[in-house]
Amino acid sequence: MILGHHYQSDAVIQFADFTGDSLKLSQLAAAQTRARYIVFCGVHFMAESADVLSSPEQAVILPTLSAGCAMADMAEAPDVELALTELRAMTDARIVPVTYVNSTAAIKAITARAGGACCTSSNVRNVFEWAFRPQAEGGAGAGKILAIPDRHLAMNTAEAMGYTPDDWAIWNPHEPDGGLTRPQVARAKFLLWLGQCYVHQLFKPAHVEAIRKQDPAIRVIVHPECPREVVHLADASGSTEQIIRAVSAAPAGSKWAVGTESNLVNRLAKQHPDQSIRVLSNAAALCVQMARIDLPHLLWALDNLANGRVVNRVRVDAAVAADARVALQRMIDIKAVRDATERR
Numbered sequence: 001m002i003l004g005h006h007y008q009s010d011a012v013i014q015f016a017d018f019t020g021d022s023l024k025l026s027q028l029a030a031a032q033t034r035a036r037y038i039v040f041c042g043v044h045f046m047a048e049s050a051d052v053l054s055s056p057e058q059a060v061i062l063p064t065l066s067a068g069c070a071m072a073d074m075a076e077a078p079d080v081e082l083a084l085t086e087l088r089a090m091t092d093a094r095i096v097p098v099t100y101v102n103s104t105a106a107i108k109a110i111t112a113r114a115g116g117a118c119c120t121s122s123n124v125r126n127v128f129e130w131a132f133r134p135q136a137e138g139g140a141g142a143g144k145i146l147a148i149p150d151r152h153l154a155m156n157t158a159e160a161m162g163y164t165p166d167d168w169a170i171w172n173p174h175e176p177d178g179g180l181t182r183p184q185v186a187r188a189k190f191l192l193w194l195g196q197c198y199v200h201q202l203f204k205p206a207h208v209e210a211i212r213k214q215d216p217a218i219r220v221i222v223h224p225e226c227p228r229e230v231v232h233l234a235d236a237s238g239s240t241e242q243i244i245r246a247v248s249a250a251p252a253g254s255k256w257a258v259g260t261e262s263n264l265v266n267r268l269a270k271q272h273p274d275q276s277i278r279v280l281s282n283a284a285a286l287c288v289q290m291a292r293i294d295l296p297h298l299l300w301a302l303d304n305l306a307n308g309r310v311v312n313r314v315r316v317d318a319a320v321a322a323d324a325r326v327a328l329q330r331m332i333d334i335k336a337v338r339d340a341t342e343r344r
């Protein structure tokens with residue numbers, strides 16, 4: 001089975017049996033029990049999740065092992081352990097980690113052991129709501145959420161839930177106690193890990209303003225990994241799956257400026273020639289890590305499989321996988337997924 005993330009190039013995606021975002025691909029990997037080999041055209045943390053969720057008889061293959069994720073690299077397991085220890089020394093409130101799937105399996109395992117769950121950009125709000133729900137009502141009973149590793153996704157989601165900047169504080173893993181004082185921790189409902197996706201940081205408020213000036217009728221939809229100021233100005237925000245649904249449901253003649261990775265946006269434009277769809281900025285917003293999975297590497301991996309050789313297998317240590325599975329399964333069990341959040 002070949003899985004293709006939405007940010008892959010057309011050259012690779014044409015060979016994918018299934019395409020999707022992280023949540024959808026994780027669920028597919030778990031459901032396709034008859035696939036002996038799962039060739040994951042995505043980045044390393046996604047292949048790890050597929051290995052964690054699939055059976056031991058299935059091999060997960062990443063055509064290029066150097067396809068990592070810059071955001072996932074911003075949180076390391078020892079730093080997350082230390083953050084939990086430091087936070088517990090600074091407050092009596094129950095700290096529950098909510099970890100974006102863009103993270104290593106080791107961090108997902110720590111999350112499970114601390115009573116937390118994973119999330120994707122599709123279901124992060126549902127997971128936050130679950131985290132704050134009392135344990136007697138099936139939630140995690142969090143007094144505070146430690147949101148790892150993307151501060152923008154967490155901030156935008158907290159704001160959509162009605163929280164304000166007074167309700168969060170940035171946890172800087174490079175400073176003692178995250179660079180925070182006890183009163184700052186006491187006040188915050190959300191501790192936001194200092195991490196971000198460089199692709200979505202390319203989008204600026206000036207892009208939204210310029211495009212609206214050119215065409216006041218255009219609708220702007222952005223990914224919640226974008227800075228808060230960009231999300232504020234957009235007409236809607238949502239995960240890649242939510243963006244795809246919003247554009248696909250729009251009538252012919254609709255005009256969109258989309259703030260997310262260029263491969264996805266350009267493919268949407270090809271799939272909907274009756275609409276006008278473009279990237280929000282004039283510069284390409286490409287994930288260079290995703291681009292490392294190119295056609296030669298995919299063909300190399302498949303040729304080796306055809307010759308009985310399994311190359312670039314991604315395997316997670318069994319004990320880590322067992323705990324990471326708990327965090328991923330909690331996420332999958334928190335079902336409700338919303339459509340793109342309308343702002344205007």
Ligand code: SF4
Binds near residue numbers: 102289
């Ligand atoms: S687009 Fe950003 S978050 Fe997604 S894989 Fe690339 S670096 Fe990571």
